[in-house]
Amino acid sequence: QVQLVESGGGLVQAGGSLRLSCAASGRSFSSYAMGWFRQAPGKEREFVAGIDRIGRSTYYADSVKGRFTIFRDNAKNTVVLQMNSLKLEDTAVYYCAAERYGSGTKDAKYDSWGQGTQVTVSS
Secondary structure, eight states, X not given: OOOEEEXXXXXXXXXXXXXXXXXXXXXXXXXXXXXXXXXXXXXXXXXXXXXXXXXXXXXXXXXXXXXXXXXXXXTTTEEEEEEOSOOGGGOEEEEEEEEETOOXXXXXXXXXXXXXXXXXXXX
16 A cells, blocks of 8 residues: 655635645555545545546546646656635545556446545635
């Protein structure tokens, strides 16, 4: 498994932007599909965005399409979630996840998870 560490969360006003980063350990980062999930208080964890192993295909939840962008840099073992036009309902703990030889879709069997980073959107 790969070790994942998220960063970049914080407090932002509605309409603002944040960039989340996920740093992965190991030498086989390019063999992992990557995803971002989030969990708000009292709600189930939900898929936000995913990307395939080479960054060619990306996938988004309907709620974030057009506002969030996922991309990766395999040379730096990093996947990034750029979040624009943030809404109050985007408040959640955001998790980075990985699946070796996976697809990056919401149904992929992600088996490595980071500890999460808090994103809070205020009015």
